Amino acid sequence: MKNKVKKVRKIEPVRQRVILELQPKKRVCAYARVSTDSIDQQGSFHAQVEYYKGFIGKRDDWEYVGIYSDEAKSGTQIKRRDEFTQMIKDCEAGKIDMIITKSVTRFARNTVDSIEVIRKLKLLGIGVYFEKENINTLSEKSEMLLTILSSLAQGESESISTNIKWAFRDQFAKGTFKISTPAYGYINDEYGELIIKVDEAKVVRRIFKEYLNGKGSYLIAKGLNHDNIPTIRSANEWTDTAVKDILQNPIYEGNLLLQKTYTTEVLPFQRKRNQGEKARYFIEDNHEPIITKEEAKLVGEIFEYRRNQIGIDDSGKNLNKYEFSSNIICSECGGTFRRQKIYIGKSYETVQWSCIQHIRDVSKCSMKAIKEDVIREAFITMWNKLISNYKEILVPLLESLRNLRIDEVQEDEIKDLNNRIMELTEQGLVLSRVVSKGYIDPAIFIERQNALNIEITATKKKRNQMLDNNGFEKEIEGTLMILDIIENNPEIIEDYNENLFIHIVDKIIIGKNKEITFRLINTLELTEYVGK
Structure with missing residues (x-):
């Protein structure tokens, strides 16, 4: 039997046809982003706004529906870009048919987020046009190229982050790092050195004095709020946590501890407290103190005494003298x-x-x-x-x-790991008592504490993995x-x-x-x- 010639008729997508009938012009917006705080870049930002107004307005088949712009914010995390988020919501609400942006690097530097958003928009029939790369995401061959370009953009962002962190660590080691946002009680002078801010220093001295006189951090915070003392930066009110942070910060006795937090190496970048994963740098007598070393030592001893009275477990959870406390x-x-x-x-x-x-x-x-x-x-x-x-x-x-x-064989090993965590935690508590009494140098304490924290973290990770598998x-x-x-x-x-x-x-x-x-x-x- 001869092959019959088949008659094929293409059926156009109904949704797109209806949209074209009801909305003959494409509703087009632009997305612009400037990722630095410099004056030059802000000028570039305004230039982008004017450019896209004209660019979209020239096309008879396009209808200008606005420009979404994130200024002076990092592009590595979409969740931190308010205008970008609003633009996607407007797309989902059917207000936009097409987005124009300068390049892949201006849209997103996180490969996963970039591809995820583009695919979501494609399902809605909305294309993104990247001028520099001349790519329309609705074209059939666009996704492979987009994946490559987005990966390159992500690699570039991670490389820049690595270079910045290396420069910071070099400054830490040389003692030349300048703190951009000083702790409460200090400001920077014209050379970037820490100097006392008189009004805030009075509050710091009040906090230390009241604590040494027997008040707890909660009552101290309550008193500061009652007296309408301005809070730390943009906080709504003083809290016991903020008071404790001040009481335990070595900066007020003239010392500086650098790299207390760190940023993860790969996207999405996250800020974490340094528990010994990275080196820390201790600079003694770096600047003028607000309190004496004797006062700081006494506060440390009171903290240790109360810690022993109340009880702290390896996670820092308050075990308390009342059985119902925190429970x-x-x-x-x-x-x-x-x-x-x-x-x-x-x-x-x-x-x-x-x-x-x-x-x-x-x-x-x-x-x-x-x-x-x-x-x-x-x-x-x-x-x-x-x-x-x-x-x-x-x-x-x-x-x-x-x-x-799932597996009963691992039980003994889990018990051994739990015992090791308890031993390491006890070593940490002993070490804290020793340094609070001035028996070892603070820098040596930090080094040993780092080693303990690293082993505790590794042991907990191994234990938790086994627990996940054990069930x-x-x-x-x-x-x-x-x-x-x-x-x-x-x-x-x-x-x-x-x-x-x-x-x-x-x-x-x-x-x-x-x-x-x-x-x-x-x-x-x-x-x-x-x-x-």
Whole structure:
């Protein structure tokens, strides 16, 4: 049988045809970006705006719908470019048919983001025209070339970042680095050297004096806010964290610690606290101090004393002297609860726990305080129910978790890694005590602390990878621990047992009607209703 000549008729895309019928002119916008703060570049920015107005206006088949522009911002992260984000939203809303921009490097320097956005726009039938490369993303052969060009742009951005970081490290090592944004209490002189800012220095001295006189960071911050003391840069209010940062910053005793943070090597660039991944540089007697070395030493000793009194684990989590501290969570705003005493000195003096956000601003969180006795009574009820029904609850749960486990062989190694983390953490605490008493040089302390942090991070990473592969380690280990406690304490309890609470409860979640949910160490959640 002879091959019949097939009659083929191309069916044009309906969406594009309808758009052309309803909107005969393409609605075209331009995207412009200037990535530096220099005056010359700002002039270039304005020139781009004028250029694209004329360029789009010349075409009879184009309708000018505006120019989106991000000025003086890095192009390496799309999420930080407000105008770019708005332009994409307008595309999705059907307000734009085409985007014109100078080049791939002006559109995005992150390959993944660039290709992702272009593909999203293509699905909407919206093209991006890059003038320099003469590419329209709606053309069939554009994507391969775009991938290559975007990768080159990303490599260029990473190379520039590497060069800048190398220059900074060289300045750190030589002690010639000039801080562009000095810490609170200091400003730069005409040569870029740190000099005291008198009004802010008074506040710094006040913070150190009040701390040495026994006030905690929270009360110090509260007092600063009460006295309407201007905050650090653009902060809305003083916080205990800001106060602690000032109290622990060696800059106020005339020393300088450089590279406390660092930027990751590849896109997307991220700013991280330096926990020993990079070298740090300590410069002693670099500038005029605001406080004496004796005051700084005393503050360090008080910090260490309070740390030992309260207790800090290897992650820096506050273990606290009150079993409920940092352990009660608000279900409305997610904030933690703070301990309060009311009717102080009265025969009916009471301890209650209140959401921090509610204390600061009732309009942002309406969660009411809950009495400590109520929480303890709820715990007694929850525990008695659990030990009365543990065979129906915990035993089947443990069996199910074990059946879901991937690899039991790794258990011993995980325990060894946990022990090593604890040993390294203890070494870090001992090292902190030694340096606070002046027994070793601060620079040697930083070097040794770096080494400890690196090993702790590596050990945690290995442990976490094994936990991810092992599966349900926390749940199984926690369930076994609870079962062991029940077997050794099988009796119903009548009085609250603080030690028991600490060992089996991870968090408490307070609900709107005072539902109290206890999240146990095996992640099981049990709720008691006390609202009525």
